[in-house]
Amino acid sequence: MSLGVVFIMLGISLFFNKALMRLGNLMLIAGVPVSIGPTRTMGYFFRPEKSRATGCLAAGIFLVFVGWPISGMALEAFGILNLFGNMFPVFWAIFKNMPFVSTISKNPGSGTRRPSSYEKQDRYSPDRDPYYEDRRGYDDYERNDDGGTNPYY
Helix, strand or coil: CHHHHHHHHHHHHCCCCHHHHHHHHHHHHHHHHHHHCHHHHHHHHCCHHHHHHHHHHHHHHHHHHHCCHHHHHHHHHHHHHHHHHHHHHHHHHHHHCCHHHHHHHHCCCCCCCCCCCCCCCCCCCCCCCCCHHHHCCCCCHHHCCCCCCCCCC
């Protein structure tokens, strides 16, 4: 399967080389049943809810073999996304637990976040604090440093 992916990527990078892409598709078609077994492959690809995605993948492979590699790869990509789209959260969870990736994924872009306009407001403003009236101060003018003239101290 990995050789199939390598040949397909090499075929794409060489301006959609038909021979390399055909060889990559053949290796992928042969590699999936070899790696997970033919019964599991048939059971997964021929489920009724996966029929549209399997059809797009098969049509894309057919278009690559016929000689239309760009259209075929577009259909294959659509089919693969529909077939394996529900597995992306699982792959992402596994990917996030890898040693180097976990440090990046837990703290992406630290220190680059700007405060929003909501955070820039005064701490005890009426827009931010529902108890603003209660926090302005008390009627204890005697304890203020300015002699009792500022009730909001």
